Every structure is written in C-alpha cells, then in structure tokens.
Amino acid sequence: MRDGLDPKGLIRESFCIDGITDAECRSIFLDWALSLPDGTDQRAALAQLVERYESENKDHPMQVILRDGLVQMQAPRRRGGWRSRPRS
Numbered sequence: 001m002r003d004g005l006d007p008k009g010l011i012r013e014s015f016c017i018d019g020i021t022d023a024e025c026r027s028i029f030l031d032w033a034l035s036l037p038d039g040t041d042q043r044a045a046l047a048q049l050v051e052r053y054e055s056e057n058k059d060h061p062m063q064v065i066l067r068d069g070l071v072q073m074q075a076p077r078r079r080g081g082w083r084s085r086p087r088s
Contacts, residue, residue: 004037004040004045005045005048005049005052006032006049007035007036007037008031008032008035010028010031010032010035011028011029011032011049011053011062011066014028014062015053015057015060015062020060020061020062021061022061022064022065024061025061025062025064025065026065028062029062029065029066029069042073043070043073046066046069046070046073047070049066050063050066050067050070053066
C-alpha cells in the first residue's frame with residue numbers, strides 16, 4: 001500500500017521500533033523529508049502525520065520530533081552569512 005504522506009513507510013515503521021531514541025527519530029525524520037516527492041507541501045504532510053499518529057503515540061519520541069518539526073516550519077528563519085549583511 002503506497003502512502004503519499006510516508007512514501008517509504010519510515011514514519012509508520014518508527015512507531016513500531018521498541019526503545020527508539022530521539023537521535024534515531026531525527027535521522028528517520030530527515031530521511032522522510034528527503035524522500036517526499038517534488039512539489040509536496042511538507043508542512044501539510046507533516047500536520048497530517050502528527051494527526052494520524054497522535055491518538056495512540058502521544059509520548060513516542062517520533063511524535064515529539066514530528067510536532068517539533070511543525071513548530072520549526074512555522075517559525076521564520078534568519079538568514080546568516082553574506083546574505084544578511086548590508087550591501088554598500
């Protein structure tokens with residue numbers, strides 16, 4: 001069964017791993033984000049995954065990572081380096 005929100009089944013499988021760590025969840029999350037098809041609204045997909053797994057997995061490390069990802073996507077990012085310096 002192909003899932004447009006989780007093409008490789010990475011998020012689904014992470015909830016099945018007993019004793020999974022935060023670091024492992026972050027790694028899986030990054031792989032998930034990189035595996036989404038071009039043009040996918042990552043924020044919308046992430047919101048749907050949070051909703052899908054929240055009822056059964058409120059305290060699971062992956063659920064924490066998913067919710068953190070949503071918060072991070074909402075916060076504006078500051079650009080650093082040469083792009084942030086005023087031009088003369």
